[in-house]
Amino acid sequence: MSEIRHLVGEALSEIIETARSGGPCIPVGLMAMGSEHGSEELACAGLLAQNQYPGVKVVMIGPKVEGYETLDWIETEACEADVSEAMEKALKEGTIQGAVAMHYPFPMGVTTIGRVVTPAKGKDMIIASSTGTSAIHRVEAMVRNAIYGIAVAKSIGKKNPTVGILNVEGAQLVFRALNQLKEKGYDITFGTSIRKDGGSVLRGNDILAGAVDVCVTDTLTGNVLMKVFSSFNTGGSYEALGWGYGPSAGEGWPHVISIISRASGAPVIANALAFNAAAVRGKLPALVADEMARAKRAGLDDIIAALQPKPAAAEETVTPPPAEPTDDEIHGIDVLSIEDAVRALWKEKIYAESAMGCTGPVVKLPAKYTEKAKEILKANGYL
CATH class of the missing domain: 3.30.70.1530 (Hypothetical protein rpa1041)
Incomplete structure (x- = not known):
């Protein structure tokens, strides 16, 4: 009888928790060591996330921190390799459905999609991408980043996200490629610059104002943006704002693993845990697969093939016509x-x-x- 009462109690507890959180609670693993601010900062972030976001169940992975016994723990030795191994095992066994880590060896083709608070109007904006590499060649990578950024935006409830391309090297080629996809049936909504001349190629003013939902850029630039947006008011040593470097996305990639920095503070880490859980709940890998399938039906493979660097050849000599005033x-x-x-x-x-x-x-x-x-x-x- 006591066993039956125990099972009924567990079932009722699960029903109550589901009702409170608006859906099943998502268990997300968090590496519990490696932060420049100490392990207690990570444990504090886990507790903060669990208190602020009822749909998130934090599972700390690493040596247990005194005073945070109310959190679930997968205990390991004080060794980062052991923590990484325990995280991988927990993902494989389904103990956790997503994970937040300070480092992860993503394979080529997988990148992370960050999310920042833009200072002009307090809007959130997705940075596609922030770590990892979606493709070897810059322009192809940015085209893929756009598709993955759209998928991540949809996973957190942005049904028709607007897209802009940061004005870095290759931006016009990326815009042309995405426009070709749109013309051939891929559903993409371009945002517009706040500047007088408009357009979907963004300048610095636009990212400060959050002119679009998804800002497409190369990974190295995206990484710099993440660091600036998250720590511009702290001097750089403590990342205090935003949602971290975001969940992983890639063609055929089945996991939702988010990245934070060793400089990330508890508020950012807590948001990163919630961001990860939202992407899991939104079935991010399935959304990526769906977006890629629709893009391929619109000719993505041919468009990407046309973007690849051409073999070097003898450059044709062209003599310029007589100079004239250029007005x-x-x-x-x-x-x-x-x-x-x-x-x-x-x-x-x-x-x-x-x-x-x-x-x-x-x-x-x-x-x-x-x-x-x-x-x-x-x-x-x-x-």
Whole structure:
């Protein structure tokens, strides 16, 4: 009889917990050592997450910290290799459904999608991506980052996230590739810059204001953004704001493993645990698979193949036409293609020069040739 009462009690407790949290409680593992702020900071974050977010059950992994016995623990020796091994085992056995770690050896093709608080209006914004590598080549990686960023946004309830591309090297090529996907049926909603000239290629003002839901960039730039947004008001030694470097995403990748920094403080770690649980609850790996399948139906593989660097060949010598005063500019050509675009105009006897404007590279030319030049550049794939 006592055993039956115990089972009934457990069942009732589970029903009550599910009702409180709005769904099943998600067990998320947290590495309990390795922080620059000490193990107690991690344990404090675990307790904070569990108190603030009823749908999260934190499972600490590592040497137990005195005073935090109310948390669930998978105890290990004070060895990071042992902690990592215990985390992997817990994921494999289903003891935890997601994990938050300070480091993880993701395979090539897997990246993490971060999330920050933007200071101008307090909006959250996803940074795609922040660690790991979604592809070897920068432009391909950014295209994939956009797709993974959309999947992560949807996993946390953003049904139709707006997307913008940070104005880094390759941004115009990425925008062109994503636009091709959109034209061929992939459902993507581009956001718009807050600046007067608009467009979906973002400047610094836009990311401060959170102009879009998903900011697409290369991983190294994304990593820098994560550190600046999370610790600009603390001097850099303590990451106090945001949700950390985010959950992992990649084609065929089955796990939801989030990354935090060794400098991350308890508020960020607690948010990272909740972010991870939300991505698990939102079935992130399945969403990634669905987004990739729809992108491939829209020609993703062919678009990516066209983006790959071409084998080096003997460069054609093109003699520029006689110089003329340049009183107009053409924007929207990527920095990687700007010199080729200029040569394409020279071939058509249009004098042009490459230059760098405040929004990126431009082609300078006489205004009387502008319309014809735009047609030539479009025909050659530069616009």
